[in-house]
Amino acid sequence: MKWYEFLISGNFLALLGASLAVIIAGLGSAKAVGMVGEAAAGVVTEDPDRFGQTLLLQALPGTQGIYGLLTAFVILNKIGIVGGTPKVLTSEQGILLLAAALPIAIVGYFSAIAQGRAATAGVAIVAKRPQELAKAITYAAMVETYAVLALLGSILMIFGIKV
DSSP: OOHHHHHTSHHHHHHHHHHHHHHHHHHHHHHHHHHHHHHHHHHHHHOGGGHHHHHHHHHGGGHHHHHHHHHHHHHHHHTTSSSSOOOOOOHHHHHHHHHHHHHHHHHHHHHHHHHHHHHHHHHHHHHHOGGGHHHHHHHHHHHHHHHHHHHHHHHHHHHHSOO
C-alpha cells in the first residue's frame, strides 16, 4: 500500500477522528484547567481554606477532555480496535467517523476555554464571598451545556454509521 492510499484508508481516517477528539478537546481542557489553577493559586496564597472551593472550580473545564476521550473510545469500539476484531473500513466510513468526531473536538476545545474563563471569574467570587460558591459553579456549569450537546451529537452520529 502506498503512503497516500494509507492516508485515505477508512481505518486511518477513523483513527484520525478518534485522535482529534482526544487531542483538541484535551488541549482546551488543559489550557482552561491551567488558567483556573493560576487564579486559584493566588486565592489560596491569601486564604488556604479556599483550596477545596477553588479546586472544584478548577476541575469543571476538565470535562471536555473526558468527553473527547469518551468519543474516541466509542469510535475505537465501533471499529473493533477496542473490545473486538478490527474491521476494515471503506474510505467513506472513515470520513464519516472523522466527521462525527469533529463536534466534540471543536466545541470541546472552545467550550473548555470559555468554561475556564467563567470558572476563573468564579474563583474571584469565592475570594471575596466564599459563601457564593454555588453561584460561581452555576456560571461555569452553564457553559458545559454546549460541550454535552456536542458530545451527544458526536455519539449519535457515530452510532448511526454502519460499519
